[in-house]
Amino acid sequence: MATETRNDGGAENFGSCCEELKQIMAGEDFEPLITVGGDGILYMSVGLIDIEEDEPGMVDHPVFFCPFCGTKVQDPDKVRDMFEKPDAA
Numbered sequence: 001m002a003t004e005t006r007n008d009g010g011a012e013n014f015g016s017c018c019e020e021l022k023q024i025m026a027g028e029d030f031e032p033l034i035t036v037g038g039d040g041i042l043y044m045s046v047g048l049i050d051i052e053e054d055e056p057g058m059v060d061h062p063v064f065f066c067p068f069c070g071t072k073v074q075d076p077d078k079v080r081d082m083f084e085k086p087d088a089a
């Protein structure tokens with residue numbers, strides 16, 4: 001895409017900082033542990049948790065800085081707002 005539209009949290013905004021994150025966002029060769037949630041927040045899976053099912057659940061945590069190049073990918077204040085008032089976004 002040649003034009004970048006700022007829509008604050010769209011999946012396209014993530015991965016524009018470096019090839020590594022871009023490839024993970026594409027997720028072509030593997031199941032990425034860094035994903036964009038339905039709320040438009042970028043999450044990274046940080047561990048597994050035992051729930052009362054057969055399959056362990058993933059523990060996700062919002063990512064504020066790209067783990068590969070250190071670029072700020074989302075604003076902690078904005079993410080907190082999303083959690084506190086999801087409808088305001």
Ligand SMILES: [Zn+2]
Pocket residue numbers: 017018019021066067068069070071
């Ligand atoms: Zn990056």
